[in-house]
Amino acid sequence: MFSNTLMMAIREIRxxxxxxxxxVLGIVIGVAAVIIIxxxxxxxxxxxxxxxxxxxNNMLTLMPGGERRMGGISGSAPAFTAADVLxxxxxxxxxxxxxxxxxxxxxxxxxxxxxxxxxxxxxxxFIPVRNWQVVDGRSFTPAEVRFGRxxxxxxxxxxxxMFPSENPIGAKxxxxxxxxxxxxxxxxxxxxxxxxxxxxxIVVPLIAFQRRLSGADRIDQIxxxxxxxxxxxxxxxxxxxxxxxxxxxPDDGALDFNVADMREVSSAMGNVTGMLTGFLSAxxxxxxxxxxxxxxxxxxxxVTERTREIGIRLAIGALEKEVMLQFLVEAAMxxxxxxxxxxxxxxxVVALGAPALNVPFILQPGTIFIAFVFSAAVGVVFGxxxxxxxxxxxxxxxxxxx
Numbered sequence: 001m002f003s004n005t006l007m008m009a010i011r012e013i014r015x016x017x018x019x020x021x022x023x024v025l026g027i028v029i030g031v032a033a034v035i036i037i038x039x040x041x042x043x044x045x046x047x048x049x050x051x052x053x054x055x056x057n058n059m060l061t062l063m064p065g066g067e068r069r070m071g072g073i074s075g076s077a078p079a080f081t082a083a084d085v086l087x088x089x090x091x092x093x094x095x096x097x098x099x100x101x102x103x104x105x106x107x108x109x110x111x112x113x114x115x116x117x118x119x120x121x122x123x124x125x126f127i128p129v130r131n132w133q134v135v136d137g138r139s140f141t142p143a144e145v146r147f148g149r150x151x152x153x154x155x156x157x158x159x160x161x162m163f164p165s166e167n168p169i170g171a172k173x174x175x176x177x178x179x180x181x182x183x184x185x186x187x188x189x190x191x192x193x194x195x196x197x198x199x200x201x202i203v204v205p206l207i208a209f210q211r212r213l214s215g216a217d218r219i220d221q222i223x224x225x226x227x228x229x230x231x232x233x234x235x236x237x238x239x240x241x242x243x244x245x246x247x248x249x250p251d252d253g254a255l256d257f258n259v260a261d262m263r264e265v266s267s268a269m270g271n272v273t274g275m276l277t278g279f280l281s282a283x284x285x286x287x288x289x290x291x292x293x294x295x296x297x298x299x300x301x302x303v304t305e306r307t308r309e310i311g312i313r314l315a316i317g318a319l320e321k322e323v324m325l326q327f328l329v330e331a332a333m334x335x336x337x338x339x340x341x342x343x344x345x346x347x348x349v350v351a352l353g354a355p356a357l358n359v360p361f362i363l364q365p366g367t368i369f370i371a372f373v374f375s376a377a378v379g380v381v382f383g384x385x386x387x388x389x390x391x392x393x394x395x396x397x398x399x400x401x402x
Contacts, residue, residue, distance in 0.1 A: 010333070023298045024338030026291025027378065031342025031371045032349065033284030038367045039350045041277030043359040048273065058096070058229055059129055060236055060261045062088075062222040062243070077256040079218035084246060088224065092238045094231045099125035099223040102209055108202060109174040110162040117158060117200045119175060121209025129225040137169045137184030140205055148207030150180040155199035156188035173202065178212045180204060191358075232261050288375060291338065292382035295331050299383050302330075324388060331383020332376050339375030343368055 064077035085100045102121040107114060120126070123145045127134065134153060144151050152173060159168050168182045180202075189198040210217050226235045239259050243249075247256060347368075354361040 019298065020334060023294050024291065024334050024341070026287050026294050027335050027338030027375050028291075028342040028345065030284055030287030030289075030291055031339050031375050032346035033287060034281050034371050035343055035346030035364075035368065036349050036353075037277060037280045037284055039346070039362060039364055040354065040357070040359055041273060041280075042362040042364055043354055045273050046360050046362055047358075058226040058232060058262075059131075060224045060226065060232065060239065060259055062224065062239060063258050063260070064221075065256065065258060078247075079220060080222055081217070081219060084243070085219065085222060087242055087246060088222065088239065091242055092224075092235060094227050094235050094238070096225045096227045097125040097129045098225075099123060099129045100206055100219045101126065101223060102206060102214060102218065102220045104214060106176045106213060108158070108162070110171070113162050115158070115161060115200070117155070117202055119209070119213065120201060120203045121206040121213070122203060123206055126203065126223065129223040132189070133187045134184040135187045136167075137182070139184060145205045145207070148205055148211050150178055150204065150208050150212055151183045152180040153184040153186060153203040154182055155186050155201040157197055157199035158202060159185050175202065175204075176213055180208075236261060285374075288378050291335070291375075292378040295334055295379055296382040296385060298334075299327060299331055300385070300389070302327075328380060328383050332379040335379025335382075336372070336376045339372045342375065343372060 062080070064079055080100070082100070085098055088095065089098045099122050104119055105116050106119045107116055108119070124139045126132070127139060137153070139153065140151065143149070152175075154162075154168060154173070158173075162168075162173070163171060163182075168185060171182050172179050173182060186199070186201070186203070191197060204213070206219070224235065224239065226232045236259050240255070243257050243259075244251075244253075244255075249255060347363075351361060
């Protein structure tokens with residue numbers, strides 16, 4: 001019986017192919033939108049994890065201010081000092097490296113080319129803490145770090161833009177009103193998770209930065225690397241304890257500094273990405289509701305058009321449940337076909353769009369399955385009223401219908 005009902009449903013859909021296609025358009029759009037958003041959301045989360053791992057999984061960031069603000073530091077809390085850095089290095093046995101950092105944007109000039117890159121004052125500890133590598137040239141010598149000689153290590157963007165056809169090692173760059181010698185080139189890390197170019201950077205010794213560029217001995221932030229991933233919590237606790245003592249903050253006093261680790265950043269970014277993906281998916285799912293209403297509308301029209309046919313079937317012995325099943329199968333097939341087309345279209349868009357957005361294509365089989373089942377369920381739910389109406393037609397009245 002079911003096979004006959006299925007064949008009749010297919011024949012009816014093929015008989016009104018254009019109308020059937022327009023009916024399921026809402027289902028196609030809704031399913032495709034959900035597939036696109038969820039798949040790109042999963043790829044974005046993987047990309048964020050990759051960006052965080054580039055920064056160093058064991059890294060902690062010590063910043064002034066009781067509340068960390070994305071993309072900057074608090075201007076009201078006092079900055080750190082070289083004595084703070086020495087204390088952290090001396091008193092925390094589980095820390096692998098401590099890197100003081102001061103950041104500013106300054107004009108950099110080479111010949112007729114000028115840029116305004118991020119200039120960072122730090123020391124050699126910055127390289128292992130940030131999981132970076134010097135791919136050409138060398139890092140700072142102890143004498144350069146100690147006496148503040150104006151030597152610099154440049155990022156890949158600086159190399160490509162300011163030294164496009166020459167080896168930059170040994171060349172000179174004018175930063176602000178002083179000149180530095182290029183001694184190394186950092187490996188390329190590409191765009192950061194917040195959109196900034198990580199390679200548009202010039203690194204100079206901290207003392208040189210303070211004396212020749214900023215004119216102040218403040219340290220904006222301190223990067224620390226735990227000796228092992230399992231020691232991050234202990235190192236973080238030790239840092240807070242030491243900085244409380246140095247800043248004379250009582251145990252019940254509010255902190256004027258913040259210690260953040262990459263797990264917190266990863267969790268925060270994952271939560272934001274997940275919330276946005278869920279919110280946009282909910283909006284996209286509204287299209288499924290619209291598609292379901294369209295299916296119900298067309299099925300009601302179909303019941304009216306086929307009233308005489310329904311009356312004949314009932315008159316020759318068809319049961320009400322058989323008539324009802326016929327219309328439910330038609331509605332479920334319409335929405336199911338729309339779901340399959342939407343899945344195919346959504347995956348095609350993601351396959352083409354993910355590389356353009358520089359996001360990995362992460363297939364989500366569970367989401368695909370749920371989207372298909374939900375689309376078929378929409379057909380059954382919204383097809384129930386027309387099917388019930390068809391099954392309850394009086395055979396005599398139906399046969400009289402013109």
